[in-house]
Amino acid sequence: MFRYIAIAVLFAAATSEVIFEGPCPDVKTVENFEFEAYGGTWYEMARYPNAGEEDTKGKCTIAEYTVNGDKGKVKNSHVIDAVQHDIYGDLTLVAPGKIMITYTFGGLSKNSYLYVLDTDYKSYSIGYSCKYFKDGNKHQVLAWIKSRSKKLDCEAKYKIDNFLRTSKVLDSARFVLNEHSEAVCTAPTIKTITEFLK
Template sequence: MAGGITAIAVLLITDIAMTWAQVPALGPCPEIETMQGFNMQRYLGQWYEAERYFALFEFAGKCVNANYTDIGDGRISILNRQMSSLTGIRSTIEGEVRLIGRTDESKLSVKFPSLPVLVDAPYWVLGTDYENYAVVWSCSNFGLFSTRNAWILTRSRHPTLEIMEKAYSVVDKHGISRAYFIRTDQKNCPKMLY
């Protein structure tokens, strides 16, 4: 009986964490068009998080970055790194990115096998020039409500205003609210050796 209660508690906590890990909204996910002619090979490499919607799994995270690597057989590895601004502890999580549709579509899915519950999270690239910025959107439906998340990624840890304006134009074009964006602290970041 205790095992069953523990399992139910874990599922409830996971559902709550997933719900509050993103911005909740009444109604289903909006229809959002992704980037046409997406090239995953050009997207590979190092990206720094410039801004994000609040996400529980990134709470107090600074120096957030991700590296995408082609590991063959159509599989893409992702290595996310961050440092806690509260404790200074560095953390990493490895996952796998896969294409959902055609190879030229930017509808991707991300899975992190080390998490207690395996979930394929939507990861849609709405726009990128591959060399400076990328705007990523995620939305999950939960019946009467949905949870939404967005990221602005840049190739530079400290992007110029011009680069951010290009990213904002993608955000605005898709009707995504800028009100929920939080700037990611990329100052005084140690050289992360993992």
């Protein structure tokens, strides 16, 4: 998988959000999804560009899930120019493999949905989200490849490769690679996000 993404990133690095015509497609999530097993720390290996991580700028992206039953908390963080940006939200499992993420600022709440398309819980995860824009009849796709460590092992890469090769909703050429080197991840300043992202 990363041999395909590494080549694709040369062409995709300058691109922005991934938008298609029409409504969001139906997606198949992990069967018999184990929410509590999914909890813990995930390191983002690659993603579709998105506003939350300033397209391709965000590095050292980490998602930390604390799960209790079908509820939980999330802390997402990424680093841009030696500043770590943190955002906190609430989690609710609304269907197998479908997690509602709620951010609340100034008494107002906004929901988004993470669909877990594939995971073995212990080494890798493939996540998907979609926003429908009724006005223009378009949808934006967001996607993430995550790892339990800062580097994917060979078996996880093989499974991700196989999934992407047959996926009808994800395109490996759209992903941009993340980085978790000490040089890039050093962030003496921490900023908590307190307003909704677009």
